[in-house]
Amino acid sequence: MINSFKKVIMPMVVITLGVFGAISTSAMNQKTTAFAxxxxxxxxxxxxxxxxxxxxxxxxxxxxxxxxxxxxxxxxxxxxxxxxxxxx
Structure with missing residues (x-):
């Protein structure tokens, strides 16, 4: 039961963290180039x-x-x- 939980939830968590990391990095780059x-x-x-x-x-x-x-x-x-x- 716990093994199947890890197989389903862990990939979703990793993907979600990757998406939010990419969005925040992109937003950070836009802020630094806007005013220079x-x-x-x-x-x-x-x-x-x-x-x-x-x-x-x-x-x-x-x-x-x-x-x-x-x-x-x-x-x-x-x-x-x-x-x-x-x-x-």
């Missing part, structure tokens, strides 16, 4: 984006250069359309 530090780039009209200082994607005040220019996130290695926030 990124290099801020100056957007100069007619030129490539120029790397300046480290900024953040966490909501807050805008990330700016010493001169007061807004910094942006580099996209596709060419354009920098997304504004970044000040690193806290």
């Amino acid at each position: 530090d990124r290099w801020g780039y100056s957007h100069i009209e007619g030129e490539n984006c120029v790397q300046e200082i480290m900024c953040s994607t966490i909501p807050g005040p805008p990330c700016k250069t010493v001169a007061g220019d807004q910094l942006f996130d580099l996209e596709d290695g060419v354009s920098c359309p997304n504004p970044l926030n000040k690193k806290q």
